[in-house]
Amino acid sequence: MILAALVQTSTGMGFGMIAAPLLALISLEYVPGPMLFVNLFLSLLMLGDGRTFVVRREIAFLLPTIAIGTIFGAVVVAILPAQTLGIVFAALILGAVAITLFAKALALTSRNLMVCGLAVGVMGTAIGIPGGPLVVLYQNEAIEKTRPTMALVFTFSYTASLIALAIAGVFNMTQAILGLVMLPGLLVGYILGRRVRGYLSKRMGRFLMLLIASGAAVMLLMKSL
DSSP, X not given: OHXXXXXXXXXXXXXXXXXXXXXXXXXGGGTTHHHHHHHHHHHHHHHHHHGGGOOHHHHHHHHHHHHHHHHHHHHHHHHSOGGGHHHHHHHHHHHHHHHHXXXXXXXXXXXXXXXXXXXXXXXXXXXXXXXXXXXHHHTTSOHHHHXXXXXXXXXXXXXXXXXXXXXXXXXXXXXXHHHHHTHHHHHHHHHHHHHSTTTSOHHHHHHHHHHHHHHHHHHHHHHHO
């Protein structure tokens, strides 16, 4: 939690990609619901840091399509058999890593924003990693812009995902408490992330995110098999 929050606070993204596979190695009970719940606090903190830099035009295209994608993501989580959850979860994380690593940056057109929003909704709800498609879309944008804009996108995405998961019967008060147990680590990571914000580049954060996510996903896949 400390490492994931540190990278997210410094670079604007990376929390889900780092935290999801590592938490899943501990127990699948921590993903996606509890992780999404605790990360909502981090997104709200980051949004307060730079809300004046949010790009409203892009948000207007992203948020409605995130809501639509969230519904599909909740359906995926609700119908997945428990015995295959770890395998599917690891495979989807590796897919998110591949998208982030190999996909070329897309232009910020209205069509690309809407397609990205759908992908964010599905992936954020199903595996707790909404950042993969956003990395592809915003990888060449200035960090001063991406950090607050992503904070607003994540805040909306996490809230919508939690509501959808609750309706689908896969998020409840017990899982919310599991999320709160992780809150101290998140707050420590947030404080450290603010201190190293000028030293940890987006490139280094991206390297750490992909390295940890891919390694942990492979270990989770081996454990599940």
